[in-house]
Amino acid sequence: xxxxxxxxxxxxxxxxxxxxxxxxxxxxxxxxxxxxxxxxxxxxxxxxxxxxxxxxxxxxxxxxxxxxxxxxxxxxxxxxxxxxxxxxxxxxxxxxxxxxxxxxxxxxxxxxxxxxxxxxxxxxxxxxxxxxxxxxxxxxxxxxxxxxxxxxxxxxxxxxxxxxxxxxxxxxxxxxxxxxxxxxxxxxxxxxxxxxxxxxxxxxxxxxxxxxxxxxxxxxxxxxxxxxxxxxxxxxxxxxxxxxxxxxxxxxxxxxxxxxxxxxxxxxxxxxxxxxxxxxxxxxxxxxxxxxxxxxxxxxxxxxxxxxxxxxxxxxxxxxxxxxxxxxxxxxxxxxxxxxxxxxxxxxxxxxxxxxxxxxxxxxxxxxxxxxxxxxxxxxxxxxxxxxxxxxx
Amino acid sequence: xxxxxxxxxxxxxxxxxxxxxxxxxxxxxxxxxxxxxxxxxxxxxxxxxxxxxxxxxxxxxxxxxxxxxxxxxxxxxxxxxxxxxxxxxxxxxxxxxxxxxxxxxxxxxxxxxxxxxxxxxxxxxxxxxxxxxxxxxxxxxxxxxxxxxxxxxxxxxxxxxxxxxxxxxxxxxxxxxxxxxxxxxxxxxxxxxxxxxxxxxxxxxxxxxxxxxxxxxxxxxxxxxxxxxxxxxxxxxxxxxxxxxxxxxxxxxxxxxxxxxxxxxxxxxxxxxxxxxxxxxxxxxxxxxxx
Numbered sequence: 279x280x281x282x283x284x285x286x287x288x289x290x291x292x293x294x295x296x297x298x299x300x301x302x303x304x305x306x307x308x309x310x311x312x313x314x315x316x317x318x319x320x321x322x323x324x325x326x327x328x329x330x331x332x333x334x335x336x337x338x339x340x341x342x343x344x345x346x347x348x349x350x351x352x353x354x355x356x357x358x359x360x361x362x363x364x365x366x367x368x369x370x371x372x373x374x375x376x377x378x379x380x381x382x383x384x385x386x387x388x389x390x391x392x393x394x395x396x397x398x399x400x401x402x403x404x405x406x407x408x409x410x411x412x413x414x415x416x417x418x419x420x421x422x423x424x425x426x427x428x429x430x431x432x433x434x435x436x437x438x439x440x441x442x443x444x445x446x447x448x449x450x451x452x453x454x455x456x457x458x459x460x461x462x463x464x465x466x467x468x469x470x471x472x473x474x475x476x477x478x479x480x481x482x483x484x485x486x487x488x489x490x491x492x493x494x495x496x497x498x499x500x501x502x503x504x505x506x507x508x509x510x511x512x513x514x515x516x517x518x519x520x521x522x523x524x525x526x527x528x529x530x531x532x533x534x535x536x537x538x539x540x541x542x543x544x545x546x547x548x549x550x551x552x553x554x555x556x557x558x559x560x561x562x563x564x565x566x567x568x569x570x571x572x573x574x575x576x577x578x579x580x581x582x583x584x585x586x587x588x589x590x591x592x593x594x595x596x597x598x599x600x601x602x603x604x605x606x607x608x609x610x611x612x613x614x615x616x617x618x619x620x621x622x623x624x625x626x627x628x629x630x631x632x633x634x635x636x637x638x639x640x641x642x643x644x645x646x647x648x649x650x651x652x653x654x655x656x657x658x659x660x661x662x663x664x665x666x667x668x669x670x671x
Numbered sequence: 672x673x674x675x676x677x678x679x680x681x682x683x684x685x686x687x688x689x690x691x692x693x694x695x696x697x698x699x700x701x702x703x704x705x706x707x708x709x710x711x712x713x714x715x716x717x718x719x720x721x722x723x724x725x726x727x728x729x730x731x732x733x734x735x736x737x738x739x740x741x742x743x744x745x746x747x748x749x750x751x752x753x754x755x756x757x758x759x760x761x762x763x764x765x766x767x768x769x770x771x772x773x774x775x776x777x778x779x780x781x782x783x784x785x786x787x788x789x790x791x792x793x794x795x796x797x798x799x800x801x802x803x804x805x806x807x808x809x810x811x812x813x814x815x816x817x818x819x820x821x822x823x824x825x826x827x828x829x830x831x832x833x834x835x836x837x838x839x840x841x842x843x844x845x846x847x848x849x850x851x852x853x854x855x856x857x858x859x860x861x862x863x864x865x866x867x868x869x870x871x872x873x874x875x876x877x878x879x880x881x882x883x884x885x886x887x888x889x890x891x892x893x894x895x896x897x898x899x900x901x902x903x904x905x906x907x908x909x910x911x912x913x914x915x916x917x918x919x920x921x922x923x924x925x926x927x928x929x930x931x932x933x934x935x936x937x938x939x940x941x942x943x944x945x946x947x948x949x950x951x952x953x954x955x956x957x958x959x960x961x962x
Contacts, residue, residue, distance in 0.1 A: 323887050325787040485926070486935040488891050490882045491685050493808065494927030497677040514789050514883045525800035525807045548791035548883045550798060
């Protein structure tokens, strides 16, 4: 109960602060601070994910500042909540750059649409922008987005991993259910492009992310006798997908799968028995304690998972928190390389020159041509065993 | 054939919920002439608080649902106090617009209290699915349908056979004349909001086992319930039931046979068509308030 009240208080404080901006306005920067601006939607439809992202970024800022900052300069963090609204986000981005003295932007509002709208503003002002949103178009083609990066997986990478997995399991017929958001539609484009080359037949039925029943789509797809059913969404209707598939196909032995947007303990628990055995593509973070000791990410993931749980009252970090943490850390590493100079061109060069940055959601290798930095090697296939994620067989 | 049965079951399952939401719109319209856009949020508050009580505080499921209905009913009472007491609003247009503000406040408060998390509520009938003629559905579907029908019967009897119900209907007909008989406008409005909120909570508790609830679950549902109410004739209980089920089945048909991407648009196309061609709804008469 006490936890709830605390969370409530924190929530209201956050709302108040997002309304007026955390940092005091003014020139910012100065000699002893570097001002980093962040937009995450901690209210509105995507609030659940935005909250995780904010916590991940906050953890990174506190960690860096408590360890002496960047070459002696502390990070001054300016945070705004666009509540999922693109036009609000555009205003806030302008305000951050014009009056809050923000020198580097990390986090694109928690939605690809917002990040896409922020990119021309930051680029136009010569500011480096590290997004935490999914759409490829945020950073592609890299030649036109020289100052913009992202620390999320391209869905192309995830789908390559899926196809690899299906081939290993002799799966040739797949039922695909993306939601109608840009997240789902982009994955549909990629899967329908890549699967035929691999000899895999895909049957698609999209669904509305606000739907409360998906049995008609599942039943229709079942007519094609697929071996695997894959959903692609970040919305709670993914829980309905799991319940409906298990109910309609109660007498069939099929592989039930979700994309990387649904790697979330809460969702799995809420689907109950219907979630058991669900296979997902995911960064390694949810199974960090099951990875080999030789895994170069293990130490980073362990440190992140334990310090996150410590700071947020036992709450487990998810992939979204990890992406935001990684984005902030990439910014910090690049700033260390420039000697604390936030000049957009210099920071972008520094990010491309980081080599391998070991993050908690993958090992980032940014290059002038690749501003996403992650490959299929960073993806794990995981399975929900009824109580937690484990590596899939 | 299997697919057709599946589509029908899916439509009835969701349609039953739409119907109960539509009934809530009707009750308040009958008493005040206003459209209550908090109706969808009552569904959210009912479903979310039942699920939160069950999941976060380990309250037994029946108790959780009863407490959720009570909480939502209090919210209905508060809505009335805010609009007609504190706000002193009397005209349907002013009340309608103010309900939008209240809906936003309720949603924001729910976001903070639920810490933006989603919550699940299992079905009181268990999680096993039912197989009917080659199609499958959850037991909750049957329960929701039975609930919707029972609620319609109860409301019809209430409005026709009880003194309070008759008073509420009279208020809808001519509230000024009624006031000269010594019946306060606020008394009738208060009862309407209490009944509508309780209906919303029932819809929420029926919906939660089909999906998961979050602070965001109510708004779209409210709009669809409104479309269902308009389809059946605003204020007519049997019309609300027919409108809800029809809308649910229409959506399921589009999802099952057409491009599922457009299923969500169905409600709004229906709403537009009804407003254009028959604003009183399928079962509405010239004054849709008569039941």
